[in-house]
Each structure stands twice: as structure tokens, then as C-alpha cells.
Amino acid sequence: MKLATRTVEKVWGRCELPAPFERTYSKPVGEIWFEPPAMLDGLLIKYLFTSEKLSVQVHPGEGQAGPGQPGKEECWLVLDADADARLAIGFRRAVSAEEMRAAARDGSIEELLQWHRVQAGDFFYLPAGTVHAIGPGLTLVEVQQNTDITYRLYDYGRPRELHLDQAMAVAKSEVYADDRRRKGVGHRSIALVEGPFFRLDLCLGAPGEEMASRHAGTVAILPLSGIIAIEGEAIAAGECGVAPALEAVSFRAGAKTLIASMAGG
Template identity: 60%
Template sequence: MKLATKTVEKPWGRRDLPAPFAAPGDTTIGEIWFDPPPALPQVLIKYLFTSEKLSIQVHPTDAQAPPGSRGKEECWLVLAAEPGAMLGIGFREAIDAQAMRAAALDGSIEQLMVWHEVAAGDFFYLPAGTVHAIGPGLTLVEVQQNSDITYRLYDYGRPRELHLEEGIAVARGEPYPAACRSAVAAEESRLLVAGPHFRFAQVAGAPEAELAAAHPGAVLALPLDGRVTIAGEIIAPGECGYADRLDMVDFAAARRTLLVSNAV
């Protein structure tokens, strides 16, 4: 089954989207979402396209989220990066809540964070509570818990609401763990996330037995190069397909595919 898409206009988005995408009219598209299927309601996949910095923000855990809501852990796979493109993640040194609040108010929080210069293939897992920001000049795939809870700490003077009290209450004032970052080559097959909320893998060609075993149930397939077929329906780059089981996905014409499933 091919998932429906949602195109989201953002002030930091782009008019010149990479193929196979196109921005309608004179819009600046920042995100393209794939509607989660009933069997995987808790996971959301997005493409992100940036021309400006996104806000410095943080998300809560499930336990910290408002009643009836999910928290938001997420990960990013960089697909394309302009020279000098950066992601801001975590702090250079440990910082307490009072100092973080003061830095958010005067804008110095941007300088207290670590800004990682990135390239295609860089991968980052962001536990809930990680203070982060995405810079301009990037095309990313984001896999996240299906939650829209975002607490903005700083927004470069844009006239949008901030959420200092809520954000600082859940933020980790600490450096980002090096173990949460890696690089994956386009021709490499690897399980990138085996976390408490979802599993995420990159597959070159067809998945080998060990990688297939990591996705024993319902699965989402996002082709990046080549295509997959599910129940006779072709899923091409720029699209996302759903299958009840991984063995229902035909990878004969696939070269590089992302797989997402429930945590095991």
C-alpha cells in the first residue's frame, strides 16, 4: 500500500526541491510527511528541506508529555548537504536549568551548543530531551515518534511562541553522546536504530537474513534509489509503502531503501 503524503509549507523551507519533489507555485516547502498506517500509528517519516535555521528546540519523553500524548524521539539521515551545512545538537559543556533559561532569553544558547558540519550519509539519533536545531542547506529524512510536541527555546527573533518553562523542564543540559552519531555509505546495509519506539534500517539491494529478522512485523519502505513493489504496486523514490510483512516487499529493482518498523 502506498501511503498518502502531506506537503507542509514552512518559512525555512525551499522553493527548489530536489527531484523527484516539486514545490507548488511560489511556496516554500519544508516538510513532506507520509500518513502513518493503522498498524504503525506511532511512527512518522518525513523529508525535510531547509533554507534557513530551524528553531532551537527540545521534545519530551513519553513520561514527560502531556496526558494522552506521546513524547518524541527522532533520528536524522542526511541525504544532501550544501558546503558548511550544520546541525546543532547538545551543549559544549554541562549547563543547568537557570543558565539555559538565561541563554535562551539572550540568544547566547546558539553559541553554547555544538554545531556539527555534516555531509550526505551522516546519521544522528536524538533521544527525547536533546536540545537541537537544523541549519540551512540540508535535505534530511527524519523518523520520529508520531508526535507534534515541540518546545521552542530560541527562534532567532521570529515572531513565534516560545515554550521556555516547558522546554527547560525536559531539556538535557549536557553534551550529545558521540555514540548517537555515525555515517552510513549509500551502498551499505545497516540497522541504524533498534530503540524503544521504532526500528530503522538502510538496505542496499535486498535485505539479508539478519537485517530482515530485525523487522518481523509490519514495515514501511522508503526507496531512495531504485524502487520496491508491494502487492503489485510500485513504490518509487519520493514515496513510501506499507506492508504487513517484510517478505511482501519485492526488492528486485531496489538499490537503496529505508525500512521502518515497530520496536521489538
């Protein structure tokens, strides 16, 4: 029931990880993945830790990376943020394909992006095709379709491959819609995502009947604080568990958890 983790080194990550991990690594760690089981293999949940900017990038939608390849819709919940931490999502104004390509080549694409100042409790949903970047000083939980296809438009001169042609083929040159953002999440139970590929809720204590009805079948449970149990096995903050049904999960008073399931499950 408790998922195995994968530690992923990234040039923009951290050697000192914050709570609940509180570990020191010799090389910077950018992500901790929870390996999805076969019964929930379309969904990936992970933590992100940043000390530098991530590349300006975009993910393809369904079939855009090749026949039968899944797309990547994702969402972020900010757990911790430095005072000046920011996320770039979408553009400040609509831009032409020619303008986007030229800005990616000379680095001025940063100035075209809409940078959002963020704090703990901010939530964003990013449809495939949304151009984005994550700034330094952030700890996030990311819930996404289970694929790691990323097209980089700009990477601040780092010696990593760029994918300008692939990115331009899928990127949306639009302003990010405000209704995809929530502020101050974490003080009450709330439905976060009712998307075409997955559902996500934040739950304080035990879910009510309406929230429980949103998650039929297999669910992933990620405690942000406190402890839950799946058929008697304790799952604490920094861990993630999978249950065959929400009824198999015991929610303790005071626990704050994310509940995720595949759409149509």
C-alpha cells in the same frame, strides 16, 4: 500500500524542492509527511528541506507532555548538504538550567550548542530531551515517533510562540554522545536504530536474513533510490509504502531503501 503525503509550509523551507520531488511552490515548503496508517500509527516518516535555521528546540519524552501523550524520539539521515551545512545537537559542555534559560532569552544559546558539520550520508539519533537545531542548506529524512510536540527555546526573533518553561522542564543539558552518530551511511546495508520505540535499517538490494529478522510484522519502506514493490505495487524514490510483512516486499537490485518498524512489532 502507498502512503498519502502531506505538504507542510514552513518559514525556513524552500520554494524549489530538489529531486526526487523537483517541484516549485509559491510558499516555502519545509516538510513532506507520509501519512501513517492505523497499523503503523506510532511512526512518522518525512522529508525536511531547509533554507534557513530552524528554531532551537526540544521534544518531550513519554508522558512529559501530559498523561498518555507519546514522546518524540527521532533520527535524521542527511541526503544532501551544502558545503557549510551544520546541525546543532546537544551542548558543547554540560550547562546549568539557569545558564540554559538565560542563554535562550538573550540568544546566546546558539553559542552553547554543539554544531556538527555534515554531509550526505551522516546519520544522527536524538533521544527525547535533546536540545537541537537544524541549519540551512539541508535535505533530510526524519523518522520519529508520531507526535508533533515541539518546545521552542529560541527562534531568531521570528514572531512565533516560544515555550521556555515547557522546554526547560524536559531539556537535557548534556553533550551529545558520539555513539548516536554514524558517518558515511549509504555504501552498505546497515542497522541504524534499535531503539525503545522503533527500528530503522538502511538496505542495499534485498535484506539479508539477519536484517529481515529485525522487522516482524508491519514495515514502512522508503526508497531513497531505485524502485521496490509491495504486493505488485511499485514504490519509487519520493514515495513511501507500508507492507503487512517484509515478505510482501520485492526489492530490486540496486535499490537503496530505509526499512522501519515499531519496536516489539
